[in-house]
Amino acid sequence: MDRPFAYSNKEFEAVRQKIRQLTGINLADSKDSMVYSRLSRRLRALGHTSFQQYLAFLDTNKEETEHFINALTTNLTSFFREAHHFEALATYxxxxxxxxxIWCAACSSGEEAYSIAMTCAEARGSLKHNVTILASDIDSKMLEKAQAGVFPIGHVEKLNLNRRKQFFHKGKGANSGFARVIPELRTHIRFFQENLLNSHYKVKPGVDIIFCRNVMIYFDKPTQEAILKRMLALLNPRGWYIAGHSENFSHLANLMRPMGKTIYQVV
Structure with a gap:
């Protein structure tokens, strides 16, 4: 593959070390092409001619840190992904x-947080209810999308007709091809930026449920344990921690016990 910027294992390792330092994320060996593809856009935008030049710039420009993190974090999401979790939430x-x-701890572009909000409205039988949803992400660009609550119509059309009619306004004219979450649903969600590697979170103790799905897979086991200890300390007794389908915490039986399909309870 033709690469206009010189890029060797040395640069890839430097990027891996930097993103781990900033976020705790461990980039796999297989992510070298992804790193090149995403960061080369930043090199072009800034007028840099090499990865070494960009990395030196990154070390001395705090504002670029956010762009660097945004470029390398993965945001794969959809409405009601892993549907059994929302069925369990409705029962709860x-x-x-x-x-x-409820804390949605890696909300990405908002689909998960809005799925939680829709489930709450349905379970409570009203858009006016007593459930507070906290939604955080490390990626500022994704948070902007989440707060806007505007999605391509193709994403929304995967929902059943009742949900589309009850919770979305279909765009017209210049907004054709998009749908916006209704304001009454958005009022229950507070979006904010959070790095799970931080020693203290903006979330206060007293949380009943934490959704943190398919996030811990990016951390090594010591980092997983450190983050989980901080997160679980915020949960009420018998509170729920909801993980992703690819995550297993059997090595942390001293912290949490399984009580369903990737649903855990504080020990």
Whole structure:
């Protein structure tokens, strides 16, 4: 493959070390082409002629750190992905009629947070309810998309007709081809930036459920344990931690016990 910028294993290792330092993410050996593809766009945008030049710039320009992280974080999501978790959430809400706080800890472009909000509205039988949803992500660009609540119509059309009619406004004219989440649904969600590697989170203790799905796979086991200890400390007794289908925490039985399909409870 023709690469206009010189790129060797040395540059790839430097990028891996930097993203791990900033976020705790461990990039696999297989991600070298992905790193080149995504960061070469930043090189072009900034007028740099080499990866070495860009990495030196990154070390001295804090503003570029956010672009660097945004470029290398993966944001694969969809509405009601891993649907069994939302079915379990609906059951939980039916048996817990009091006020509930849910933290969606890697909300990406917002589909997961809005899926939680739709489930809450359906379970409570009203758009006016007592569930608070906190939605965070490390990627500022994804958070902007999430806050806007505007999605390609093709993504929304995968939902059933009742959900499309109840929770979305279809765009017209210049907005044709898109759908916007209704304001009444968005009012229950507070979006904010959070790095899970931080020693303290903006979220306060008293959370009932944490959605953090397919995120821990990017961290090594010591980092997983450190992050989970901080997150689980925020949960109420018997609170839920909902993981992704590719994650397994059997090595952390001292912290959490399985109680369903990738659903855990604080020990």
């Amino acid at each position: 809400l039916e048996s817990h009629p009091g006020a509930i706080t």
